[in-house]
Amino acid sequence: MIKTIISIGLWALLGWLLGSWLGPHAGWAFFALGLVAMILVSARQLMLIQRWTANTDESPPHSVGPWDNILSVIYRKLRKDKHEINELNRHIDSIMMAAEALPDGAITLDDSMLLTWCNKTASEHLGLDLAVDRQHSILNILRVPEFARYARQTDWPAPLLIHLNNDGLEKALLIQLTRYGLGQFLLVTRDVTQVEKLETTRKDFVANVSHELRTPLTVLSGFLETLHDMPPGSLSDEQRMRYLMMMLEQAQRMQAIVEDLLTLSTLESSPSAEGVPVRMAALIHTALQQGRVLSNGQHVFVENIDEDLCITGIETELSSAVSNLLTNAIRYTPKDGTITVSWYIDEQGKACYSVQDTGIGIAAQDIPRLTERFYRVDRGRSRATGGTGLGLAITKHVAMRHLAELTISSRFGAGSLFSLIFPASRVSQG
Ligand code: ADP
Secondary structure, eight states, X not given: OHXXXXXXXXXXXXXXXXXXXXXXXXXXXXXXXXXXXXXXXXXXXXXXXXXXXXXXXXXXXXXXXXXHHHHHHHHHHHHHHHHHHHHHHHHHHHHHHHHHHOSSEEEEEOTTOBEEEEOHHHHHHHTOOHXXXXXXXXXXXXXXXXXXXXXXXXXXXXXXXXXXXXXXXXXXXXXXXXXXXXTEEEEEEEEOHHHHHHHHHHHXXXXXXXXXXXXXXXXXXXXXXXXXXXXXXXXXXXXXXXXXXXXXXXXXXXXXXXXXXXXXXXHHHSOOOOOEEEEHXXXXXXXXXXXXXXXXXXXXXXXXXXXXXXXXXXHHHHHHHHXXXXXXXXXXXXXXXXXXXXXXXXXXXXXXXXXXXXXXXXXXXXXXXXTSTTOOSOHHHHHHTTOOSOHHHHHXXXXXXXXXXEEEEEETXXXXXXXXXXXXXXXXXX
C-alpha cells in the first residue's frame, strides 16, 4: 500500500515539475500516463497470479510487486496442507493394505447393514463381488437362517458357526458381528473347515483306537474270567495250553497296535530330518528274508534289485516302509501267487521301489482310502493275518517325510502294484 502511494506521489511530483516547465497540460498528461502505466503493471501481475492458481504445485511467480508477500504465505500454507494430505493418504493406504492382508475376512456394513466394503478373504469366504454387492443388505447376500437370527441380536458376545455349500464345496465359517464408529457394523469371517475336519478325524481316531483295542481286550478278559471260575484241575493240560495260546495271540495283537500307533505318532511329531545315504538293497534283502519266513514257501518271489542305489533318508523309517509293502503283498496273495520286488532308477532319475503281487487285488473305490488309519477292505482277513490297519498310514508318512510318492494301482481279483517313488534329489549311487 505504502509503495503504491509513494509511486502515485512520484508520478504527481514529476507531472508538477513537467507542468511548471512545459505548461499544466503537459504535467497532467504525464501524470495520467504514469497512472495508466501503474494500472497496466498491476493487470500483468494479476494475470501472472491467475495463471499460477491453475497449478499451485509450482512456486508462485516472482516480481509481482506487493503480491509477493501474500503469495509466499499462501504457497507455504498450500505446501503444508498438501504434505499433510499425502501423509493421511499414506496412512489410509497402509491401513487398507493391512485390512486386505488380514487372514480373516472383514466386511464393513452401514447402519442399515448394507455392505460398504470387504477385503479379499471375505470375498473368497462368502463369494462376494464388491462391484455388484456394494450397498446390498448382508441379509440378502448371506441367506442362512441362523445368520438372520444372529444379526437380529442386539449384541454378539460369541461368534456363530455356519456351514455353506459353494459349488458342492462344504465350508465351515465362524462369523462375528461387532459395532464400530457411528452405528456401523464390522463382520469378521474365519474359515474353520480344516479345523473342523481335524476335530472329526481326531474323534474318529480315538473311537477307532478304542474299538481296535476293545476287541482283543474283551477276548482276553473273557478267557481270564473262564480260567478264574473253573474249578482247579478241571482243565486238561492241552486245553489250558490252547487257552493260553489264544490269550497270547490277543495280547500280541494289542502290542502290535500300540507299537504301530507309537511309530505313527513319532513320525508325526518329529521334524523330517535330511538323513544320510541309505543303501536300499540291504534293507530290501532283509525284508525279503523275513518275507520268505512269513510266506512259508507258499509264494514265488522275483527280485529285480539295483544293488548300488542309495536314498538320502532315515534307515529305520525306510526299512519299515519297505517291509510294510512286502508283508502286505504276502498277506493278501493266496498260495502259489507271485511277488515281484523291484528297486531301480527310472529315465527321469527317480528311484522306484515297487512290490507287485498276483493277489486278491483291491476294488477301485477302496484304493483312495487305503492309507487312512485303520481302514481295511476286509477286516476279518486283515486281523486273521495279524494286520493292524496302520501299515499303509505309516508307509505314507514315511514317503512324505522323504519327499517320495506312494502310488497304488490294483485290479480286484487280479493283484496289486504298490510303489514308492523317490525324487532324483534324494538319489545317489553307493
Ligand atoms: P493291514 O494291517 O490291515 O494290512 P494296511 O494299512 O497295511 O493295514 O493296509 C490297509 C488295507 O489295504 C488292508 O487291510 C488291505 O485291505 C489293503 N491292502 C494292503 N495291501 C494290499 C495288497 N497287496 N493287496 C490287497 N489288499 C491290500
